[in-house]
Amino acid sequence: GQQLNQSPQSMFIQEGEDVSMNCTSSSIFNTWLWYKQDPGEGPVLLIALYKAGELTSNGRLTAQFGITRKDSFLNISASIPSDVGIYFCAGGLNLLRGTSGSRLTFGEGTQLTVNP
Amino acid sequence: DAGVTQSPTHLIKTRGQQVTLRCSPISGHKSVSWYQQVLGQGPQFIFQYYEKEERGRGNFPDRFSARQFPNYSSELNVNALLLGDSALYLCASSLDLGDYGYTFGSGTRLTVV
Numbered sequence A: 001g002q003q004l005n006q007s008p009q010s011m012f013i014q015e016g017e018d019v020s021m022n023c024t025s026s027s028i029f030n031t032w033l034w035y036k037q038d039p040g041e042g043p044v045l046l047i048a049l050y051k052a053g054e055l056t057s058n059g060r061l062t063a064q065f066g067i068t069r070k071d072s073f074l075n076i077s078a079s080i081p082s083d084v085g086i087y088f089c090a091g092g093l094n095l096l097r098g099t100s101g102s103r104l105t106f107g108e109g110t111q112l113t114v115n116p
Numbered sequence B: 001d002a003g004v005t006q007s008p009t010h011l012i013k014t015r016g017q018q019v020t021l022r023c024s025p026i027s028g029h030k031s032v033s034w035y036q037q038v039l040g041q042g043p044q045f046i047f048q049y050y051e052k053e054e055r056g057r058g059n060f061p062d063r064f065s066a067r068q069f070p071n072y073s074s075e076l077n078v079n080a081l082l083l084g085d086s087a088l089y090l091c092a093s094s095l096d097l098g099d100y101g102y103t104f105g106s107g108t109r110l111t112v113v
Helices: none
Strands: A004-007 A010-014 A019-025 A031-037 A044-049 A055-058 A061-065 A071-076 A085-092 A104-106 A110-115 B005-007 B010-013 B019-024 B031-037 B044-050 B053-057 B064-068 B074-078 B087-094 B108-112
Touching (some): A010 A019, A019 A110, A104 B044, B074 B087
Antiparallel strands (some): A004 A019, A031 A044, A055 A061, A061 A071, B005 B019, B031 B044
């Protein structure tokens, strides 16, 4: 089945630093999403990407959909303590958009720790 | 507005027992998906339901079943529980079948002993 390799597994950074994490796949996806999960909560959608090559920002977050459709990265600029959490990438392959479902394949997550 | 609500939040079951988990989607959302998240891993797709019909199934045994009701709420049933079924079970709702803009609930933490 499809596998997503997410790296790094964990990061320890100082407040104010920039962060970059990425996700690669052995097969293509036509949608990439990035989620953040806090302890005891479900994942929260941060950014959704729907076109190869697309670069999208959401505040201090920027994500890109790789041109090969097999990878994506997420950057966080000027990190703050509330950025702490687990970040997941997820890929979707909706072959018949709108009619064949929207299952997601998730990566293993990147645990981010921000030291004040 | 209420988000996706799941019940119960926690439960403990014994091997071999059966469990039913419940999910109420955001008002107006017609699609409900279920994911299993084992500790330290990413969520894994179990089912997607849309308009009361199963529209996707992940690689899970037949012990796992689900259904969606006319009000779009959903139940996930797991029979003959195994220790390996211990996980956080997440429900997510979205507007339509092909909508990836999921909103996840906080999950049900199932422990099988």
